[in-house]
Amino acid sequence: MRTRDPLKSWAHAFFYVKNDWGLIEKWGRMKDLPVPLHVGEEDILRILNFPDVKHFFIEDQKVSGEKVAVLEAENKKFWTLIAEKEAALFGLKSSRIIEDFKKSIDFKIIIQDHLQEACEHIYNVEVNALEQQYKDEGFTRGFLKGVRLVQRKAGVKFDGLTTSQASEDPSSDLDGAEIESELRQAFSSDDESIDVE
Incomplete structure:
Protein backbone atom coordinates (compact mmCIF):
# COMPACT_ATOMS: atom_id res chain seq x y z
CA MET A 1 0.00 0.00 0.00
CA ARG A 2 1.31 3.37 -0.88
CA THR A 3 1.02 6.29 1.48
CA ARG A 4 0.70 9.97 0.71
CA ASP A 5 2.07 13.05 2.32
CA PRO A 6 1.08 13.05 6.03
CA LEU A 7 1.05 16.87 6.14
CA LYS A 8 -1.96 17.16 3.86
CA SER A 9 -5.50 17.52 5.27
CA TRP A 10 -6.61 14.16 4.10
CA ALA A 11 -3.95 12.60 6.28
CA HIS A 12 -6.32 12.81 9.23
CA ALA A 13 -8.83 10.55 7.43
CA PHE A 14 -8.94 6.82 8.14
CA PHE A 15 -7.19 4.35 5.91
CA TYR A 16 -8.61 0.99 4.90
CA VAL A 17 -6.80 -2.28 4.31
CA LYS A 18 -7.93 -5.53 2.74
CA ASN A 19 -7.68 -8.42 5.15
CA ASP A 20 -6.89 -12.08 4.41
CA TRP A 21 -10.53 -12.78 3.50
CA GLY A 22 -10.76 -9.97 1.00
CA LEU A 23 -12.76 -7.68 3.26
CA ILE A 24 -11.85 -4.03 3.68
CA GLU A 25 -11.25 -2.97 7.27
CA LYS A 26 -10.75 0.46 8.83
CA TRP A 27 -7.34 0.35 10.49
CA GLY A 28 -6.41 3.81 11.61
CA ARG A 29 -5.74 7.41 10.61
CA MET A 30 -3.56 8.24 7.71
CA LYS A 31 -1.25 10.36 9.87
CA ASP A 32 -0.47 7.28 11.92
CA LEU A 33 1.01 5.58 8.91
CA PRO A 34 4.77 5.25 8.90
CA VAL A 35 6.88 7.43 6.65
CA PRO A 36 7.88 4.75 4.13
CA LEU A 37 5.67 4.45 1.13
CA HIS A 38 5.22 0.71 1.59
CA VAL A 39 3.61 -0.49 4.81
CA GLY A 40 4.67 -3.91 6.06
CA GLU A 41 2.86 -6.35 8.30
CA GLU A 42 4.97 -5.40 11.28
CA ASP A 43 4.05 -1.76 10.83
CA ILE A 44 0.35 -2.55 10.70
CA LEU A 45 0.60 -4.69 13.86
CA ARG A 46 2.43 -1.84 15.57
CA ILE A 47 -0.36 0.53 14.55
CA LEU A 48 -2.94 -1.77 16.00
CA ASN A 49 -3.18 -2.07 19.70
CA PHE A 50 -2.01 -5.69 20.03
CA PRO A 51 -3.80 -6.49 23.34
CA ASP A 52 -7.06 -5.47 21.66
CA VAL A 53 -6.44 -8.03 18.91
CA LYS A 54 -5.84 -10.75 21.51
CA HIS A 55 -8.98 -9.67 23.31
CA PHE A 56 -10.86 -9.83 20.00
CA PHE A 57 -9.67 -13.40 19.36
CA ILE A 58 -10.50 -14.49 22.93
CA GLU A 59 -13.94 -12.91 22.69
CA ASP A 60 -14.47 -14.52 19.29
CA GLN A 61 -13.53 -17.92 20.71
CA LYS A 62 -15.83 -17.37 23.68
CA VAL A 63 -18.74 -16.37 21.45
CA SER A 64 -18.09 -19.26 19.10
CA GLY A 65 -17.90 -21.63 22.10
CA GLU A 66 -21.25 -20.32 23.35
CA LYS A 67 -22.71 -20.73 19.87
CA VAL A 68 -21.40 -24.30 19.71
CA ALA A 69 -22.92 -25.05 23.14
CA VAL A 70 -26.28 -23.60 22.02
CA LEU A 71 -26.13 -25.57 18.78
CA GLU A 72 -25.27 -28.77 20.67
CA ALA A 73 -28.19 -28.19 23.07
CA GLU A 74 -30.53 -27.59 20.13
CA ASN A 75 -29.15 -30.70 18.42
CA LYS A 76 -29.74 -32.75 21.58
CA LYS A 77 -33.31 -31.43 21.87
CA PHE A 78 -33.84 -32.19 18.19
CA TRP A 79 -32.65 -35.81 18.53
CA THR A 80 -34.71 -36.26 21.70
CA LEU A 81 -37.76 -34.99 19.85
CA ILE A 82 -37.01 -37.34 16.94
CA ALA A 83 -36.66 -40.29 19.34
CA GLU A 84 -39.98 -39.43 21.02
CA LYS A 85 -41.73 -39.11 17.67
CA GLU A 86 -40.28 -42.44 16.48
CA ALA A 87 -41.31 -44.14 19.72
CA ALA A 88 -44.81 -42.74 19.43
CA LEU A 89 -44.97 -43.71 15.77
CA PHE A 90 -43.75 -47.26 16.39
CA GLY A 91 -46.03 -47.53 19.43
CA LEU A 92 -48.99 -46.50 17.29
CA LYS A 93 -47.96 -48.88 14.54
CA SER A 94 -47.65 -51.83 16.89
CA SER A 95 -50.96 -51.08 18.61
CA ARG A 96 -52.58 -50.54 15.23
CA ILE A 97 -51.20 -53.88 14.04
CA ILE A 98 -52.51 -55.59 17.16
CA GLU A 99 -55.94 -53.98 16.72
CA ASP A 100 -56.05 -55.02 13.06
CA PHE A 101 -55.11 -58.57 14.02
CA LYS A 102 -57.84 -58.63 16.67
CA LYS A 103 -60.35 -57.62 14.00
CA SER A 104 -59.13 -60.25 11.55
CA ILE A 105 -60.69 -63.67 10.93
CA ASP A 106 -57.52 -65.48 12.06
CA PHE A 107 -57.78 -63.99 15.53
CA LYS A 108 -61.45 -64.97 15.77
CA ILE A 109 -60.59 -68.53 14.69
CA ILE A 110 -57.83 -68.72 17.32
CA ILE A 111 -60.20 -67.45 20.02
CA GLN A 112 -62.88 -69.93 18.95
CA ASP A 113 -60.33 -72.77 19.08
Whole structure:
Protein backbone atom coordinates (compact mmCIF):
# COMPACT_ATOMS: atom_id res chain seq x y z
CA MET A 1 0.00 0.00 0.00
CA ARG A 2 1.31 3.37 -0.88
CA THR A 3 1.02 6.29 1.48
CA ARG A 4 0.70 9.97 0.71
CA ASP A 5 2.07 13.05 2.32
CA PRO A 6 1.08 13.05 6.03
CA LEU A 7 1.05 16.87 6.14
CA LYS A 8 -1.96 17.16 3.86
CA SER A 9 -5.50 17.52 5.27
CA TRP A 10 -6.61 14.16 4.10
CA ALA A 11 -3.95 12.60 6.28
CA HIS A 12 -6.32 12.81 9.23
CA ALA A 13 -8.83 10.55 7.43
CA PHE A 14 -8.94 6.82 8.14
CA PHE A 15 -7.19 4.35 5.91
CA TYR A 16 -8.61 0.99 4.90
CA VAL A 17 -6.80 -2.28 4.31
CA LYS A 18 -7.93 -5.53 2.74
CA ASN A 19 -7.68 -8.42 5.15
CA ASP A 20 -6.89 -12.08 4.41
CA TRP A 21 -10.53 -12.78 3.50
CA GLY A 22 -10.76 -9.97 1.00
CA LEU A 23 -12.76 -7.68 3.26
CA ILE A 24 -11.85 -4.03 3.68
CA GLU A 25 -11.25 -2.97 7.27
CA LYS A 26 -10.75 0.46 8.83
CA TRP A 27 -7.34 0.35 10.49
CA GLY A 28 -6.41 3.81 11.61
CA ARG A 29 -5.74 7.41 10.61
CA MET A 30 -3.56 8.24 7.71
CA LYS A 31 -1.25 10.36 9.87
CA ASP A 32 -0.47 7.28 11.92
CA LEU A 33 1.01 5.58 8.91
CA PRO A 34 4.77 5.25 8.90
CA VAL A 35 6.88 7.43 6.65
CA PRO A 36 7.88 4.75 4.13
CA LEU A 37 5.67 4.45 1.13
CA HIS A 38 5.22 0.71 1.59
CA VAL A 39 3.61 -0.49 4.81
CA GLY A 40 4.67 -3.91 6.06
CA GLU A 41 2.86 -6.35 8.30
CA GLU A 42 4.97 -5.40 11.28
CA ASP A 43 4.05 -1.76 10.83
CA ILE A 44 0.35 -2.55 10.70
CA LEU A 45 0.60 -4.69 13.86
CA ARG A 46 2.43 -1.84 15.57
CA ILE A 47 -0.36 0.53 14.55
CA LEU A 48 -2.94 -1.77 16.00
CA ASN A 49 -3.18 -2.07 19.70
CA PHE A 50 -2.01 -5.69 20.03
CA PRO A 51 -3.80 -6.49 23.34
CA ASP A 52 -7.06 -5.47 21.66
CA VAL A 53 -6.44 -8.03 18.91
CA LYS A 54 -5.84 -10.75 21.51
CA HIS A 55 -8.98 -9.67 23.31
CA PHE A 56 -10.86 -9.83 20.00
CA PHE A 57 -9.67 -13.40 19.36
CA ILE A 58 -10.50 -14.49 22.93
CA GLU A 59 -13.94 -12.91 22.69
CA ASP A 60 -14.47 -14.52 19.29
CA GLN A 61 -13.53 -17.92 20.71
CA LYS A 62 -15.83 -17.37 23.68
CA VAL A 63 -18.74 -16.37 21.45
CA SER A 64 -18.09 -19.26 19.10
CA GLY A 65 -17.90 -21.63 22.10
CA GLU A 66 -21.25 -20.32 23.35
CA LYS A 67 -22.71 -20.73 19.87
CA VAL A 68 -21.40 -24.30 19.71
CA ALA A 69 -22.92 -25.05 23.14
CA VAL A 70 -26.28 -23.60 22.02
CA LEU A 71 -26.13 -25.57 18.78
CA GLU A 72 -25.27 -28.77 20.67
CA ALA A 73 -28.19 -28.19 23.07
CA GLU A 74 -30.53 -27.59 20.13
CA ASN A 75 -29.15 -30.70 18.42
CA LYS A 76 -29.74 -32.75 21.58
CA LYS A 77 -33.31 -31.43 21.87
CA PHE A 78 -33.84 -32.19 18.19
CA TRP A 79 -32.65 -35.81 18.53
CA THR A 80 -34.71 -36.26 21.70
CA LEU A 81 -37.76 -34.99 19.85
CA ILE A 82 -37.01 -37.34 16.94
CA ALA A 83 -36.66 -40.29 19.34
CA GLU A 84 -39.98 -39.43 21.02
CA LYS A 85 -41.73 -39.11 17.67
CA GLU A 86 -40.28 -42.44 16.48
CA ALA A 87 -41.31 -44.14 19.72
CA ALA A 88 -44.81 -42.74 19.43
CA LEU A 89 -44.97 -43.71 15.77
CA PHE A 90 -43.75 -47.26 16.39
CA GLY A 91 -46.03 -47.53 19.43
CA LEU A 92 -48.99 -46.50 17.29
CA LYS A 93 -47.96 -48.88 14.54
CA SER A 94 -47.65 -51.83 16.89
CA SER A 95 -50.96 -51.08 18.61
CA ARG A 96 -52.58 -50.54 15.23
CA ILE A 97 -51.20 -53.88 14.04
CA ILE A 98 -52.51 -55.59 17.16
CA GLU A 99 -55.94 -53.98 16.72
CA ASP A 100 -56.05 -55.02 13.06
CA PHE A 101 -55.11 -58.57 14.02
CA LYS A 102 -57.84 -58.63 16.67
CA LYS A 103 -60.35 -57.62 14.00
CA SER A 104 -59.13 -60.25 11.55
CA ILE A 105 -60.69 -63.67 10.93
CA ASP A 106 -57.52 -65.48 12.06
CA PHE A 107 -57.78 -63.99 15.53
CA LYS A 108 -61.45 -64.97 15.77
CA ILE A 109 -60.59 -68.53 14.69
CA ILE A 110 -57.83 -68.72 17.32
CA ILE A 111 -60.20 -67.45 20.02
CA GLN A 112 -62.88 -69.93 18.95
CA ASP A 113 -60.33 -72.77 19.08
CA HIS A 114 -59.28 -71.76 22.59
CA LEU A 115 -62.91 -71.51 23.69
CA GLN A 116 -63.68 -74.92 22.18
CA GLU A 117 -60.70 -76.48 23.99
CA ALA A 118 -61.79 -74.87 27.27
CA CYS A 119 -65.38 -76.07 26.82
CA GLU A 120 -64.21 -79.60 26.02
CA HIS A 121 -61.98 -79.61 29.10
CA ILE A 122 -64.82 -78.40 31.34
CA TYR A 123 -67.19 -80.94 29.77
CA ASN A 124 -64.70 -83.78 30.35
CA VAL A 125 -64.21 -82.75 33.98
CA GLU A 126 -67.97 -82.54 34.58
CA VAL A 127 -68.63 -85.87 32.84
CA ASN A 128 -65.92 -87.59 34.88
CA ALA A 129 -67.36 -86.11 38.09
CA LEU A 130 -70.89 -87.23 37.18
CA GLU A 131 -69.68 -90.71 36.23
CA GLN A 132 -67.92 -91.01 39.57
CA GLN A 133 -71.04 -89.77 41.38
CA TYR A 134 -73.28 -92.27 39.55
CA LYS A 135 -70.85 -95.08 40.29
CA ASP A 136 -70.89 -94.19 43.98
CA GLU A 137 -74.69 -93.83 44.04
CA GLY A 138 -75.11 -96.98 41.96
CA PHE A 139 -72.96 -98.96 44.36
CA THR A 140 -74.97 -97.66 47.31
CA ARG A 141 -78.30 -98.36 45.60
CA GLY A 142 -77.18 -101.78 44.50
CA PHE A 143 -75.98 -102.56 47.98
CA LEU A 144 -79.32 -101.41 49.44
CA LYS A 145 -81.20 -103.53 46.90
CA GLY A 146 -79.17 -106.52 47.94
CA VAL A 147 -79.79 -105.82 51.62
CA ARG A 148 -83.55 -105.47 51.03
CA LEU A 149 -83.64 -108.64 48.98
CA VAL A 150 -81.92 -110.55 51.76
CA GLN A 151 -84.29 -109.01 54.31
CA ARG A 152 -87.35 -110.04 52.29
CA LYS A 153 -86.09 -113.54 51.89
CA ALA A 154 -85.38 -113.69 55.60
CA GLY A 155 -88.79 -112.14 56.33
CA VAL A 156 -87.45 -109.25 58.36
CA LYS A 157 -89.43 -106.01 58.17
CA PHE A 158 -88.11 -102.55 59.12
CA ASP A 159 -90.18 -100.16 61.10
CA GLY A 160 -90.67 -96.75 59.44
CA LEU A 161 -89.88 -97.85 55.86
CA THR A 162 -91.93 -96.23 53.14
CA THR A 163 -93.24 -98.20 50.19
CA SER A 164 -90.62 -96.75 47.87
CA GLN A 165 -87.90 -97.73 50.32
CA ALA A 166 -89.31 -101.22 50.59
CA SER A 167 -89.52 -101.69 46.81
CA GLU A 168 -86.69 -103.14 44.78
CA ASP A 169 -85.89 -99.78 43.10
CA PRO A 170 -85.30 -97.12 45.72
CA SER A 171 -85.97 -93.57 44.65
CA SER A 172 -83.18 -91.19 43.84
CA ASP A 173 -84.51 -88.71 46.41
CA LEU A 174 -82.51 -90.29 49.21
CA ASP A 175 -79.79 -88.14 50.63
CA GLY A 176 -76.66 -89.31 52.41
CA ALA A 177 -78.22 -89.33 55.90
CA GLU A 178 -81.19 -91.49 54.82
CA ILE A 179 -78.93 -93.96 53.05
CA GLU A 180 -76.68 -94.17 56.09
CA SER A 181 -79.65 -94.80 58.41
CA GLU A 182 -80.96 -97.53 56.09
CA LEU A 183 -77.54 -99.18 56.04
CA ARG A 184 -77.36 -99.15 59.84
CA GLN A 185 -80.83 -100.63 60.10
CA ALA A 186 -79.93 -103.29 57.56
CA PHE A 187 -76.77 -104.27 59.39
CA SER A 188 -78.49 -104.33 62.75
CA SER A 189 -81.30 -106.52 61.37
CA ASP A 190 -78.74 -108.84 59.74
CA ASP A 191 -77.09 -109.32 63.12
CA GLU A 192 -80.49 -110.14 64.68
CA SER A 193 -81.39 -112.56 61.91
CA ILE A 194 -78.06 -114.31 62.26
CA ASP A 195 -78.64 -114.68 65.98
CA VAL A 196 -82.11 -116.14 65.36
CA GLU A 197 -80.87 -118.80 63.01
